[in-house]
Every structure is written in C-alpha cells, then in structure tokens.
Amino acid sequence: MKEKIAALLNEQVTKEFYSAYLYLAITNWFDENGLTGFAGWYKKQAEEEQEHAMKIVEYLHDNGQAVVLGALDAPRPELQSAKDAVSAALDHERYITASIETIYAAALEENDYRTQVFLQWFISEQGEEEKNAEEMLSKVTRYGEHPMGLYNLDKEAGSR
Numbered sequence: 001m002k003e004k005i006a007a008l009l010n011e012q013v014t015k016e017f018y019s020a021y022l023y024l025a026i027t028n029w030f031d032e033n034g035l036t037g038f039a040g041w042y043k044k045q046a047e048e049e050q051e052h053a054m055k056i057v058e059y060l061h062d063n064g065q066a067v068v069l070g071a072l073d074a075p076r077p078e079l080q081s082a083k084d085a086v087s088a089a090l091d092h093e094r095y096i097t098a099s100i101e102t103i104y105a106a107a108l109e110e111n112d113y114r115t116q117v118f119l120q121w122f123i124s125e126q127g128e129e130e131k132n133a134e135e136m137l138s139k140v141t142r143y144g145e146h147p148m149g150l151y152n153l154d155k156e157a158g159s160r
C-alpha cells in the first residue's frame, strides 16, 4: 500500500472515532432535554461509528500497515433544539462522505484496486447515512416545532 493511502486511511480512523464522539455529544444533549428516543438513536449511531473505525484499523493491519491514532477534538456542537442536533448530524455525515471520496479518488490515482473495493462499503454506507439523516431532518423540520409532533418523533426514533 502506498504511504499516501495508508496516511489517509489512518486519518479516517480518527475521523470515524470523532464521529462516534460527536454522536455521543448529540446523545447527551437529547438525554439532557428529555428526548430519550432520539438519545437512543444517536447512541446506536455512535456505536456504529466505532465499528467503522475498527473496520479501517483491521484493513490497515491486514495490509501490513501501522495504525497511528490521532487526537480527538472535543465536540462542541451548538445545540438549542432537536433540529440543531439533527442538522449537526447531517452536516457531519456530508463531511465524512467527502472524506471517504477523497480517499477513493487517491486510490484511483494510485491504482490501488484493493482499497477501491474496500471503500465501496463505506461509499454505500454514507449514502444510507445521509439518506437517514435527511429524512430525520425533514421530519423534525415539519413536525418538531409542535410538542406532540416532537413527542411522536422521539417515540419513533426510540424504536430503532
């Protein structure tokens, strides 16, 4: 594996762990504001992000590469409402999609076919995550202003 690809994958490990950390911040905000269904949704999301990070860790090891963990920034999303929290999640997913696409573009440039195949799972997953986040934002925008609407959305999120 080329050094450049290994470096980008290493950075992605940190970004995936940061995603988990950000989702934990969002989980905490929902919990602290009595929206335990949403909190449960984002807690699961945080767990999934750790799995994503570990997938990349394993891939690096399977290809004889060292894993260098980076420092995690403290997530400080400015959250005043459920809509802010859901928007922060969507923005972050878009950022991660762009990051995965950057690695994919580098793998194309370096003729790293194995990494291209490896990243396909992440490309599909990001499509799914963006879709879910967009749907969540659309529902919270439409119904979340009304207490009963928000209550029902929280119940729905909690059934994940």
Ligand code: OFO
Pocket: 016, 019, 048, 049, 052, 092, 093, 096, 125, 126, 129
């Ligand atoms: Fe790792 O999938 Fe979201 O960010």
